[in-house]
Amino acid sequence: xxxxxxLIPVVPFVxxxxxxxxxxxxxxxxxxxxxxxxxxxxxLTLAVFFASFQQGTFTQEWSWLTIGSIDITFGVLxxxxxxxxxxxxxxxxxxxxxxxxxxMKGDSRISVYYGYLGLFTSAMLGLxxxxxxxxxxxxxxxxxLGSFLLIGFYFYKNSAKxxxxxxxxxxxxxxxxxxxxxxxxxxxxxxxxxTDIYTSITAGQVEAGMVTLIAILIFIGAIGKxxxxxxxxxxxxxxxGPTPVSALIHxxxxxxxxxxxxxxxxxxxxxxxxxxxxxxxxxxxxxIYAATIGLVQNDIKQVLAYSTISQLGYMMLAxxxxxxxxxxxxxxxxxxFKALLFLAAGSVIHALHTQNIKExxxxxxxxxxxxxxxxxxxxxxxxxxxxxxxxxxxEILAAVWADGQYVLFFVALGAAFLTSLYMFxxxxxxxxxxxxxxxxxxxxxxxxxxATMVVLAIFALGIGYVNTPWFGxxxxxxxTEGASFLTGGHHSSPVWIMLAATIVSLGGxxxxxxxxxxxxxxxxxxxxxxxxxxxxxxxxxxxxEFYELTFVKGTRGLGMAFHYIEMYVVSxxxxxxxxxxxxxxxxxxxxxxxxxxxxxxxxxxxLVLFMAFYIWKGGY
Amino acid sequence: MxxxxxxxxxxxxxxxxxxxxxxxxxxxxxxxLAVVLTFLSLAGLYVTLSAEFVAxxxxxxxxxxxxxMMIFGIMLTKHNSKERxxxxxxxxxxxxxxxxxxxxxxYYAIENLFYPTEATNLHVENTEQIGxxxxxxxxxxxxxxxxxxxxxLVGAIxxxxxxxxxx
Amino acid sequence: MPxxxxxxxxLILFCIGLFGAxxxxxxxxVLICIELMLxxxxxxLIAFSKYGANAxxxxxxxxxxxxxxxxxxxxxxxxxxxxxxxxxxxxxxxKMNTLKD
Numbered sequence: 087x088x089x090x091x092x093l094i095p096v097v098p099f100v101x102x103x104x105x106x107x108x109x110x111x112x113x114x115x116x117x118x119x120x121x122x123x124x125x126x127x128x129x130l131t132l133a134v135f136f137a138s139f140q141q142g143t144f145t146q147e148w149s150w151l152t153i154g155s156i157d158i159t160f161g162v163l164x165x166x167x168x169x170x171x172x173x174x175x176x177x178x179x180x181x182x183x184x185x186x187x188x189x190m191k192g193d194s195r196i197s198v199y200y201g202y203l204g205l206f207t208s209a210m211l212g213l214x215x216x217x218x219x220x221x222x223x224x225x226x227x228x229x230x231l232g233s234f235l236l237i238g239f240y241f242y243k244n245s246a247k248x249x250x251x252x253x254x255x256x257x258x259x260x261x262x263x264x265x266x267x268x269x270x271x272x273x274x275x276x277x278x279x280x281t282d283i284y285t286s287i288t289a290g291q292v293e294a295g296m297v298t299l300i301a302i303l304i305f306i307g308a309i310g311k312x313x314x315x316x317x318x319x320x321x322x323x324x325x326x327g328p329t330p331v332s333a334l335i336h337x338x339x340x341x342x343x344x345x346x347x348x349x350x351x352x353x354x355x356x357x358x359x360x361x362x363x364x365x366x367x368x369x370x371x372x373x374i375y376a377a378t379i380g381l382v383q384n385d386i387k388q389v390l391a392y393s394t395i396s397q398l399g400y401m402m403l404a405x406x407x408x409x410x411x412x413x414x415x416x417x418x419x420x421x422x423f424k425a426l427l428f429l430a431a432g433s434v435i436h437a438l439h440t441q442n443i444k445e446x447x448x449x450x451x452x453x454x455x456x457x458x459x460x461x462x463x464x465x466x467x468x469x470x471x472x473x474x475x476x477x478x479x480x481e482i483l484a485a486v487w488a489d490g491q492y493v494l495f496f497v498a499l500g501a502a503f504l505t506s507l508y509m510f511x512x513x514x515x516x517x518x519x520x521x522x523x524x525x526x527x528x529x530x531x532x533x534x535x536x537a538t539m540v541v542l543a544i545f546a547l548g549i550g551y552v553n554t555p556w557f558g559x560x561x562x563x564x565x566t567e568g569a570s571f572l573t574g575g576h577h578s579s580p581v582w583i584m585l586a587a588t589i590v591s592l593g594g595x596x597x598x599x600x601x602x603x604x605x606x607x608x609x610x611x612x613x614x615x616x617x618x619x620x621x622x623x624x625x626x627x628x629x630x631e632f633y634e635l636t637f638v639k640g641t642r643g644l645g646m647a648f649h650y651i652e653m654y655v656v657s658x659x660x661x662x663x664x665x666x667x668x669x670x671x672x673x674x675x676x677x678x679x680x681x682x683x684x685x686x687x688x689x690x691x692x693l694v695l696f697m698a699f700y701i702w703k704g705g706y
Numbered sequence: 707m708x709x710x711x712x713x714x715x716x717x718x719x720x721x722x723x724x725x726x727x728x729x730x731x732x733x734x735x736x737x738x739l740a741v742v743l744t745f746l747s748l749a750g751l752y753v754t755l756s757a758e759f760v761a762x763x764x765x766x767x768x769x770x771x772x773x774x775m776m777i778f779g780i781m782l783t784k785h786n787s788k789e790r791x792x793x794x795x796x797x798x799x800x801x802x803x804x805x806x807x808x809x810x811x812x813y814y815a816i817e818n819l820f821y822p823t824e825a826t827n828l829h830v831e832n833t834e835q836i837g838x839x840x841x842x843x844x845x846x847x848x849x850x851x852x853x854x855x856x857x858x859l860v861g862a863i864x865x866x867x868x869x870x871x872x873x
Numbered sequence: 874m875p876x877x878x879x880x881x882x883x884l885i886l887f888c889i890g891l892f893g894a895x896x897x898x899x900x901x902x903v904l905i906c907i908e909l910m911l912x913x914x915x916x917x918l919i920a921f922s923k924y925g926a927n928a929x930x931x932x933x934x935x936x937x938x939x940x941x942x943x944x945x946x947x948x949x950x951x952x953x954x955x956x957x958x959x960x961x962x963x964x965x966x967x968k969m970n971t972l973k974d
Contacts, residue, residue, distance in 0.1 A: 681967055687801050687895045694804040697811045718882040725889035725909060734899055741905050748912055755879070755923045757933045767940050772908060772947050779901050779951045783958045801895045805888050816880045825928030835930050844934055851941050858945030865952035868959065
């Protein structure tokens with residue numbers, strides 16, 4: 087069964103091709119077809135996962151290019167991390183497919199939508215299965231393409247077009263870093279295969295400065311894809327896409343690719359303390375920074391988007407403090423509860439046709455399943471005790487503490503507090519309180535959407551138990567098994583960290599309740615007294631404006647300068663060259679003037695020339 | 707200087723004069739008349755070369771038919787048109803030089819050409835000799851020439867026919 | 874009486890005809906110049922028929938053929954000229970440059 091692993095990305099790709107090919111004819115069947123394809127993918131993944139669980143690491147490679155002594159291959163690689171990601175991606179993708187049947191019902195371009203979903207899933211699965219960096223990079227770009235297409239799905243909306251462009255360009259900036267890192271790595275180790283790279287790095291064949299440089303360059307790629315601090319602005323804008331897409335791309339899979347990249351290249355980071363520190367600092371800063379912005383957003387999806395950025399920052403922080411298991415574990419649990427939150431938000435949007443939380447309220451009476459699912463998701467992400475987020479977050483905090491990064495520890499703790507605060511602000515504003523508008527016509531989502539939400543809710547409740555300090559660290563053991571370069575799965579954490587995490591989480595929830603449900607604080611007053619801060623937060627720290635002023639305007643100015651150089655210097659030269667040949671051509675074409683007499687004269691002169699030459703040489 | 711040489715000098719001078727006049731006159735009708743002078747002088751030269759029949763044909767065809775046709779052509783188009791000064795002095799100059807070089811080279815070729823023999827009986831029964839030769843040895847070319855003339859006749863009529871007037 | 878003077882006269886006439894054919898702008902004159910060149914050739918033929926290496930009356934027969942063909946050529950040339958004039962209202966050869974296109 088494990089030999090069929092290569093089929094996993096092929097199935098959704100075939101679905102993509104079929105749907106694109108017959109997009110008009112198959113509109114009614116498109117969703118069923120795509121769901122069937124993703125179900126097959128999921129089934130295959132499950133089978134391969136269990137096979138890999140029993141057999142351990144599995145590699146299958148075909149030679150692709152041979153350059154001198156270097157063999158570039160493509161194929162599949164299955165190790166614990168890969169199979170975990172594989173399972174995650176295909177499962178969430180399957181659920182999203184099912185959910186989309188309800189959400190996208192009646193859309194005229196539904197087959198195109200499912201086609202893009204197939205392409206995206208295929209790219210992500212291929213990325214996860216890659217045994218070498220080159221194949222990884224190709225699928226990485228394909229993932230970028232898929233997200234571009236899906237974000238710009240409502241391309242007739244200008245904002246969606248802009249957002250798609252922005253996402254593509256911002257991630258491209260990161261990709262350049264990744265590409266340079268990849269080339270440097272190839273130069274240094276003569277191979278792009280992960281296993282060879284691990285061997286070279288751990289054997290110390292690459293000098294330390296170079297390792298740091300490569301690690302940071304690759305991390306730039308991860309920053310772009312995972313929406314970390316300097317390149318994060320595309321992610322909130324990417325909420326222009328359909329909500330299930332947001333759930334799939336911006337919660338569970340694509341943004342996780344950045345974290346996955348760091349996890350895959352982990353030996354590289356292990357070898358460089360500076361790179362690890364950079365990763366940790368960027369992660370921690372992003373976590374708290376995005377959380378503060380999330381506090382004041384009024385668009386339900388924007389809040390979730392900033393929450394995603396913040397949680398990804400958490401994962402990066404975990405990676406940066408040698409908490410490999412913690413990071414991957416949080417990636418795993420986060421995928422479930424964030425997808426759940428997005429799907430619940432999608433259900434709200436589906437019912438209300440608005441995304442502004444100021445127009446919502448009291449929805450728990452009407453949307454019972456949605457409300458319950460959202461509550462579970464919010465509790466899980468806040469780290470409420472015994473839910474999945476609690477374990478992974480606690481693991482991260484323990485890892486940070488164990489690494490001795492005390493400043494970062496308190497930053498992370500603050501971010502956790504803010505997380506539960508804004509999540510419950512969202513919950514109370516949307517589902518509790520008095521309805522802002524009449525709710526009579528509001529209906530709960532169709533069964534398919536409800537079912538997926540319930541399934542995800544169950545996972546969000548229970549998935550944390552694969553790796554707990556009490557019942558055993560199965561996940562951590564399994565991930566680190568056979569990977570000698572990794573440190574132990576679980577950091578023996580003091581009990582007070584767990585307590586602190588719990589208190590922080592509950593404190594955030596309580597504060598949110600106090601402010602938004604209990605109405606103990608006059609919000610208008612609060613907004614006014616901190617108007618500067620509020621505006622700064624709601625404008626995303628003016629980062630977009632900053633980029634607009636510096637990069638966009640700067641680039642435009644540079645472009646103008648080059649434009650003038652182009653216009654006067656380059657095209658002046660070109661005009662001269664062109665004029666030269668033009669005049670030659672003009673002279674030549676003058677002889678072709680259609681005058682038979684001229685032609686005759688030329689022919690005659692030629693004859694005369696030959697005759698004169700003949701006589702001169704002593705002819706006759 | 708015997709009479710033959712005198713006749714040759716006079717006739718050839720007239721022929722060349724006609725050619726030069728043709729090049730230098732302005733009015734097209736005058737040019738044609740100058741060429742008629744050349745044609746007539748050439749007929750005289752043919753007589754000095756014992757080709758009486760050809761001389762008569764020359765007068766009939768060239769001085770008569772062809773010149774008249776030229777004049778008709780001029781009348782049918784722009785009958786009082788003048789030849790203007792050329793607008794392409796470079797080409798004219800080049801062609802002039804080329805013609806001079808051509809003249810020199812060909813002159814160089816013919817200046818020492820000499821055959822001792824001379825046909826003496828050409829003027830005896832000249833027309834009869836030509837007739838016998840045409841209708842015996844050259845009968846096939848003769849018939850072909852008649853076909854050429856017929857084709858030229860038909861072609862000229864078709865080309866010159868006014869199609870608009872027909873319709 | 875040697876042969877060269879006749880040949881030289883023929884050469885001069887030929888050169889005049891050639892020069893005129895390549896430089897004159899009126900198409901009728903160009904045709905006439907071509908006739909002049911043919912006449913020069915005729916003179917050559919007849920001169921050779923009297924003084925040539927194998928002096929013979931055939932030269933005169935040849936010149937008769939040449940005259941016939943020249944007449945046919947003039948007839949066709951005139952017809953073309955008139956057809957062109959009908960289309961272009963002009964007989965100048967430098968206006969007939971459709972070969973350019």
